[in-house]
Amino acid sequence: MSVDRSGPNVAAGAGADLPAPPGLRASGPRSWAGIAPGVVWVMWKRELKRYGRERSQFFGGVSRTVLWLLILGFGLGAALREIEGYSYAQYVLPGVIVLNVLFASLQCAISIVWDREVGLLREVMVSPAPILSVTLGKLLGGATISVVQGSIPLLVAPFIGVALTVSSVLMAWGVIFAMGIFMTAFGVILASRLKTFEGFGAISNGVIQPLYFLSGSIFPLRGVIGGVGFLQIPEHIRQELRQLGIYTIGGGWFVELPIWIQILVYANPVSYQLDLLRYILLRFQQLPLGIDLAVTFALPPIAAVLAAVAMRRMMKQA
Amino acid sequence: MTDASHQRPAADPAAGPSVGGAPEANGPAIRVEKLVRRYGAETAVDGITFEVGRGEFFALLGPNGAGKSTTLHMLTTLLAPTSGRAEVMGHDVVKAAARVRTTLGMVFQNPALDDRLTARENLEIHAALYGLPRREMRGAIERGLAWASLAEVADRRVRSFSGGMKRRLELARALMHGPQVLFLDEPTIGLDPQGRRNLWEHVTRLREEGMTVLMTTHNLPEAEACDRVGIIDHGKVIAIGAPSDLIAAHADQGATNLEDVFLELTGRQLRDEFATVRDRMVSFAQQGGEHTR
Structure with missing residues (x-):
């Protein structure tokens, strides 16, 4: 077999103009201090489209709400009559929101492992797009999906006797969004160090569940x-x-709690995010409010920068 | 042979129309000088030197693990060289990485597409990543879709595309920002003869329009159609030149085609490689991948 260099049928099927407009010389996206709004926007939109087209994630959020809030909430609630005056379902409500946020943000973040090997990320890596903008698009996407997924248990709140107000929902969304940024950034740092990845089970069992169980979400401190x-x-x-x-x-x-569990709970940033969420929804808290606020809103920007550094490092090793 | 073959100058610069815009208006499109890349104690690329002229169609050949991909990654700024230097259209791949990135178009061996998005959405992302001006964006996307003969399926998700359709989309995408050099990593691998033929026609048309193309390949008949080929093994360039010249130089050993030359130079020993991370991820993806969660 030999290949034609310029056979008669060469032009067939290739009749259209070159994709680039004549004379076009792309100079890279416009950016200020590494932030290119066009890139952030397109990467954010990409995450939302991916989420919207993959229904399984939404149903995962629904199923966790049913399992933890309704079945465990009322099942265990029948034995444990109350915690500090709240029904067990009410007590775990913020925890179930946190669980959905953990799943949403880590699934979004961990996808960079296969995105890097068999997906769009290599295309992004050879492009002139600033890495900080690519990372920010990812984090904002993960946080937005977290808000949607975290709102599923919130919809059930009125049925278990938790009254929602406009301000409490807005504040809860604020906490969920900040937590989504933080957890997506954490996931990106984790994923940037994973060489290969063949299933979400290890992340679910090895990261999400410890963070969830050791946050005061299902038992009081x-x-x-x-x-x-x-x-x-x-x-x-x-x-x-x-x-x-x-x-x-x-x-x-x-x-x-036994002292070793207490230490782990106090060391877990999710404990403070959860505590703030519980304070907003139930007016019940177990940790100092100042530390809750500091952890919830000061950590995400730091984590975002570290995530961008991790992405850059990962790309250099491609 | 080895040393003399290095010295062969790049193809006649007048062969392709000058594309302009680079510091050296008539320098080579790609210049690689004593490029080295080490991974710990292992040397993947061991001081290679070669040039690719403007408008030239150049193929990099070599057995598995010879250093082709590492070289390509350094040229596309994905990987920093340990030592030595490389330039694309006169821009240093380390010092002027950002400029190099807008100058080149890249098609990867495995599709680098988001398969949950449509063809059009994938091109939109590319337009944003390269900062295409808003007024040119829509036109560039439509032209890209038409060029890849995918206009009718533009709003279907890439997941439903065949390997050939994906490759055409990627090629059109790589051309959207007006690159001057095109890098193709095993462009026809995994395509059926029709897909291979069609892709080849597209590449041939690009050559006629003066595009510089560097591709890696295992397909020796395809390499024979290139202006020049470089054969790499154990991280070194062991032969470089026009396919006909290489065949003629090995005629006394009984070489009648490039495959004979290739086997003569690199030996018949099998080059077994363990599966790379990417191989494992590809097979994971084929089993259902991320959807197994």
Whole structure:
């Protein structure tokens, strides 16, 4: 077999003009300090389109809401009557939102592993687009998907007795968005160090679940858990507990986590994000509000810069 | 042979029309000087030197693991050289990486497309990444789709495309920003004879329009159609020249085509390579990939 260099049928099927307009010399996207709005916008839009066309992720969010909020919430809620006066379903509501955010942001971030090997990322890597803008598009995309996925449990809130107001929803979205940026950035840093990746299971079991379980999402850090229905705490004991800073509503046992779990919970940034979300939705908190705010809103910008550095490093090793 | 073959000058610069805009208006399109890339103790590219003239169609040949891809990655600014230098249209790939990136068009071995997006959406992303002016964007996208004969399926997701359609889309995309040098990494691999033929026709037309093309390939009949070929093995250029010259130079060893020359120079020993990360990801993707989560 030999290949024609200029056979008679060469022009067939290739009759159209060259894609580039004559005389066009692309000079790269316009950017200011590494931020090219056109690139950020197109990468953000790409993430949303990918999410919108893959229904499985949405149904994952619905199924987690049903499993954790309704089945576990009412199932375990039947045994544990209350936590600090809140029904168990109410108590885990912010946790289920956090769980959806963890899944949404990490799925969005981890996709760069295969995107790099068999997807669009190599095209992005040889383009003149600034890496900071590419990373920002990714993080904003992950955060936006997190808000959508995090809103699924929020829709159920009124049915489990959590009243939503416009301001509480807006504030919750703000926290979810900040958390989405942070977790997507964390996922990007993680993914940039993964050589290969053959299934989301390892991330789900090895990253999402520890962060979720060790955040105070499904059990309180300390406090009184309402136990058996007939066991009522006498008023004078309540008074004493109140003086110790422990409020009891209804009856129950005082619980305190083992010290090693406490250490892990306090070291987990998700604990503070969750605590802030719970404060917004339930007016109940277990950690200092100032630290909650600092962790939730100061970490994302730092993580975003580190994610861009990680992306740059990863590309240099392509 | 080895040394003399290095010295062969680039093809006549007058062969292709000057595209202009570079510091040296008549310098070679690609200049590689003593380029080295090491990974730890392993040397993937071991001091290679070659030039590709403007408007030339150049093929880089070599067995698996010879250093072709590493060379291509350094030329496209994806990988920093350990030492030595390389220029594309007079721009240094390290010092002027941003300029090099707008000057070249690249088609990867495995499709680098977002297969959940449509053909048009993939081209839109490219237009934004290269900062195409807004008023030229729509026209460039439509022309690209027409050029790739994909105008009718422009709004279908790339996932439903055949290998040939994807390759055509990628080729059209690589041309959208008006590059002066086109890099093709194994462009016809995995295509059926029709797809191969069609792609070849597109590439041939680009040559006629004066585009400089550098491709890597395993397909020796295709390489024979190039102006010049460079054969790389163990990170070194072991032969370079017009295919007919290389065949003539090895005629006494009984070479009648480029394949004979290639086997003569690189030996008949099998080059077994372990699957790369990319190979594993490709097979993962073929099994359903990210959708197995």
